[in-house]
Amino acid sequence: MTTWKLPPKAKIYEALSAIADGRVEIVTPGMARVTSSSRDKIYDVTWSGDHEISSNDNASFWQGYVGYPIVAVLLVTGRLQVDLNVASQLAGVPWKKLNTKFKRNYDAVVEHVLREIDEKGGDSQAIISAADRIFAELSTLTLTAGESRRPPSPR
Numbered sequence: 001m002t003t004w005k006l007p008p009k010a011k012i013y014e015a016l017s018a019i020a021d022g023r024v025e026i027v028t029p030g031m032a033r034v035t036s037s038s039r040d041k042i043y044d045v046t047w048s049g050d051h052e053i054s055s056n057d058n059a060s061f062w063q064g065y066v067g068y069p070i071v072a073v074l075l076v077t078g079r080l081q082v083d084l085n086v087a088s089q090l091a092g093v094p095w096k097k098l099n100t101k102f103k104r105n106y107d108a109v110v111e112h113v114l115r116e117i118d119e120k121g122g123d124s125q126a127i128i129s130a131a132d133r134i135f136a137e138l139s140t141l142t143l144t145a146g147e148s149r150r151p152p153s154p155r
Contacts, residue, residue, distance in 0.1 A: 002145045004053075005065040006138065010106030012131040013090060013113065015071035019082060020091035024072045032076070034069035037095040040154040043069040046146060054146035061151050066143060071134070080137050086130045089122045 014037070018024050023035040032045045034057075047053040053074075054060070059067035075082040093113055102108045114124040 014068035
């Protein structure tokens with residue numbers, strides 16, 4: 001089995017946003033659906049045991065790293081710890097639109113989002129600390145890829 005690579009840290013922010021928006025649905029034990037920020041795609045995340053997990057999101061399929069839907073499911077299921085008060089500050093972020101605008105420069109997108117949160121009186125430092133902690137936790141997990149499935153087409 002293939003071991004997943006770590007994602008860019010920006011994907012942690014996207015996962016927190018998915019949770020804040022209520023876009024993660026546990027369907028059955030071992031299966032979840034995560035709706036994209038643009039709400040035009042639904043990704044399937046499946047897992048078995050403590051190590052095998054798969055998703056049909058673009059990053060997981062094409063890049064071989066843990067995509068944000070997998071991170072979101074790990075957070076919702078308690079495999080990774082999440083502070084919902086911190087995550088709530090990332091509600092409503094249009095990640096796909098911003099990733100396109102910033103030509104997939106994920107770090108620039110995160111900087112933009114955090115700056116907007118600060119301007120609205122939020123606490124970007126708490127978000128950065130949470131993302132750093134989650135990324136460190138994620139790096140301690142040995143996750144293997146299950147069945148590979150092509151990403152869905154927009155609905």
